[in-house]
Amino acid sequence: MSTVIEQPVEARLVAAAPRMPSIPATLHYDRSDPFAVRMTFPAPATLEGVEVCWTFSRELLMDGQEEAVGDGDVRVRPYGYDRTVLEFHAPEGTAIVHVRSEEIRGFLAATNALVPVGLEHLQLDLDHDLAELMRDAA
Template identity: 35%
Template sequence: MHTVVERELELKLILSPKRGIPVPARLAYRTDDPYAVHICFHINSEHPVSWTFARDLLVEGVFRPCGHGDVRVWPAKSGGRVAVVMALSSPDGDALLEAPAAQVSAWLERTLRLVPPGCEVEQLGIDDGLDRLLAQ
């Protein structure tokens, strides 16, 4: 049986240094995909936009800048609040998003209690699969 840890929150899509718009989003972590976090953005379209990237990247990005290429994450202060900033880049465009650090950290803590760092491989059932394959 697999477990899902979800969190609805409102991110801010940064349009300029002084302008941003709210974007409802859902963070999801699944024990059947233990290395990844999933973020689904509910924009004004029939199909939400989803991103998947390493949980470790988000964990580290709460404390210090990390990542390169398509996903970069870093902590920041915005209007007196602590935030986690995510820069996402794809062939379809780029987005700079700001999330409340306390909400992201609390959600990450739940995922880390469920599957501690270094224990992800146990969730994949690789040993069980190999045992079944070799038993044939």
Template identity: 40%
Template sequence: MEPSSTKGTKMKQTKTAQIITESVALEFVDPQGDTTELEADLVFDPADPFAVTMVFRTGAQEVHWTFGRELLVEGLYEPTGDGDVHVWPCLSSNGSAVVIVELCSPDGELLVQASSRAVNQFVNRMLASVPDGQESAFVDFDSELARILAS
């Protein structure tokens, strides 16, 4: 609790939750439609409750791509996204339900597909940890403001 000069004490009401990581097998889809297996992690950190990160493991390096968590939530059921990230449900070449994630940057584009079941499992764990509409309860606004002012 922090002392307040006018009304006794005030309580900081920031909630905490565990970081969620789900390893997923992805398939990189090239412009010809051929696929190559790729390993990645989906990561949700409640300290940044509006975002998820895809961590691509490419040998000795990792590539991190962070985007709005609502894109994964909505992309399970309908096409969504604007700008650099697009997500939509689809069927793979063998008829399995997949989620397509398209990532665009000035350096190029990446199109990957993941099992809808794996993405849904991650989304369910994420929403159980930080329910939709409750994200702001997990933001430490004082720390965020201090970080911004320090830059």
């Protein structure tokens, strides 16, 4: 069984300049980091011309399907039944994208099949992580 899930999604950038009706993005989940998801935007879709990757909690993405959540750099909220809004806040500015909720729900279902919600802690090897931390500190 694979330990990684990657799903391409179509994101619609709100108030884009230059105007870009939709951009490809990829949602990524790795069982070795069970509480997190990543959303990556390719270089041509960014103002800086470099790939941009945002990491945030799977719980934030799940909860954002039902209500507005997030107080930090990433915020998620439903936009009707068929769209989800993701806001990415950085010192350079804010990017707001709409993604089809169906794509996000499908991705979340796949992550839940790989690592059920509430059992993420079973994927962690705390002894190994502590040993690595202590090795790096020496």
